[in-house]
Amino acid sequence: MTHAREAGIKRIRPSQFHGTVGLQDWRVLGEGACAYFRTGSFAAGARLVQAIGELPGVGSGHPDVDLRHEGVTVRLIAITDDYYGLTERHVELARRISDVARTLDIPADPSAVQTVQVTVDALVAPDVVPFWRALLGYRDRANSGEDLIDPHRRGAPFYFQHMDAPRPQRNRVHVDVWVPYDQAEARTAAALDAGGRLVDDADAPSNRVLADPEGNEACVGVAGWTGPDAGRP
Known part of the structure; x- marks a missing residue:
């Protein structure tokens, strides 16, 4: 595998x-820049x-392409x-x-992209990460001892968040949902309307912590648009 800096x-x-x-x-999520094109049929896709x-040169960009019937x-x-x-x-x-899609008269729908990440709170991440790496068949993300990624780039990434003290009354595994910057408000509102509650919005709009009716937590996050960048990458 090459090094980004060495490759210029x-x-x-x-x-x-x-x-x-x-x-x-396009919208930048936790796993890169994503676009969704509504083809309407497998053949068009x-x-x-x-x-x-x-x-020309598409190989050097290494795009991940997911073809489905709808898009x-x-x-x-x-x-x-x-x-x-x-x-x-x-x-x-x-x-x-995008130019190719327009030439084929295939519309883009930026609202349809998202990334889901599983976050695990850990007191000592180096003790916990090897278990999940072996269990999932994942590998370390570049320069990180707290992120695991699917080498086939299909499964949700895992992030291990440092916890200072045990929290026996709170769940220690939660889901992060990265959505387009212009969809975060609507997605949060939909979750609250569906019975959720707002736990913490101190880092809004880049991140909001929500919980379901039984207290299981999830975060709605966006990658940087204006102001400080949020999330990964």
């Missing part, structure tokens, strides 16, 4: 990606995937020994993919 690839933050003109189809595969999801993220995130290369690739 300039890293960028989510806010830089979102601040670039021509990327309105296959044509889009083929067109993406024929783009195609594309994720752009650099995964190297020392970096897990976005690079300048992804900006131009995202533009080209």
Whole structure:
């Protein structure tokens, strides 16, 4: 596996990606820049995937492409020994993919993308992480002893959050849902309308802690748009 810095690839933050003109189809989530294209049929989706595969230089961007009957999801993220995130290369690739979709008359739906992450609170993460790494068949994320990722990039990532003291009256595993920056308010409201309650919004809008009627917690997060960047990458 290569090193991002050694390969001369300039890293960028989510806010830089979102601040670039021509990327309105894309949203940065916890797992990179994502776009969803509503094809309406498997055949139309296959044509889009083929067109993406024929783009010049697409191999260097390593896009993850998920083809389903209803549409195609594309994720752009650099995964190297020392970096897990976005690079300048992804900006131009995202533009080209959107151009291809428009040529095929396939609309994008930025509201349809999301990333789900499982977070485990741990007193001593180095004692806990090896168990989950072996159990899941995952591997460490670049430069991190507290993040595990699926090497096949299919399963939800696991994050191990430091806990200063035991919390026997509170759950220690929760789900993080990363949504587009312009969907966070609506997603939070929907969860509250469905019986949830707001636990903590001190870090809003980048992160809100919610709980279901029995106290099981979940977080709604967004990656940076304006102000400080939030989340990973």
